[in-house]
Amino acid sequence: MPKTIYVLNGPNLDLLGTREPKIYGRDKLADVEKLCRETAKRHGLALEFRQSNHEGEIIDWIHEAIAKKAAGLIINPAGHTSTSIAILDALLVMKAPVIEVHITNIHAREQFRRHSYISQAARAVICGMGVQGYALAITGLAKMTGVKV
Numbered sequence: 523m524p525k526t527i528y529v530l531n532g533p534n535l536d537l538l539g540t541r542e543p544k545i546y547g548r549d550k551l552a553d554v555e556k557l558c559r560e561t562a563k564r565h566g567l568a569l570e571f572r573q574s575n576h577e578g579e580i581i582d583w584i585h586e587a588i589a590k591k592a593a594g595l596i597i598n599p600a601g602h603t604s605t606s607i608a609i610l611d612a613l614l615v616m617k618a619p620v621i622e623v624h625i626t627n628i629h630a631r632e633q634f635r636r637h638s639y640i641s642q643a644a645r646a647v648i649c650g651m652g653v654q655g656y657a658l659a660i661t662g663l664a665k666m667t668g669v670k671v
C-alpha cells in the first residue's frame with residue numbers, strides 16, 4: 523500500500539489562473555493538481571488533493587488526514603495564513619510532517635501577509651517559488667517519510 527499525503531488549498535485558490543495573474547501566475551488549480559499527481563507518483567506516494575473556501579472544511583480534512591494516518595500534509599492556507607488559530611490547532615495534532623506552501627513570496631508583499639500562524643506547525647515553509655513550490659514540498663515530504671526519491 524503506498525503512503526498517502528494530503529495537499530490542501532485554502533480560499534480563492536480555486537480561481538488560480540484568472541485571479542491576479544501578474545501575482546499568482548497563469549496556472550490553474552487543475553494544473554497544480556496535475557503537477558502534484560505527477561510528482562507524488564514519481565515518489566510512490568498516493569495523493570489526496572483538495573481545495574476549500576471554508577475554514578471548517580479544511581479543519582475536517584486535517585482531522586481526516588490524522589485519522590487515516592497520512593504520511594504528511596502540504597497546506598497552502600491562503601487567506602487563513604495570518605488569521606487561523608483553528609487551522610494551526612488542528613495541524614498541531616498531526617504527528618506526520620506538515621509543509622506550508624505559498625505561491626508568492628509573502629515576505630515581499632503587504633505587511634499583513636507576512637505573519638503566519640500556520641508556520642508554528644510546519645516542518646518547512648516554501649514561498650515564492652510559484653506553483654513549483656508544491657512539487658518541491660512533495661519531494662521534501664518524500665525524503666522526510668523515507669520513500670524512494
Ligand code: DHK
Nearest residue numbers: 534598600601624625626635
Ligand atoms: C495565497 C493567498 O490566497 C494569499 O491570501 C496569501 C498565498 C498568499 C500564496 O502566495 O499562495 O497571502
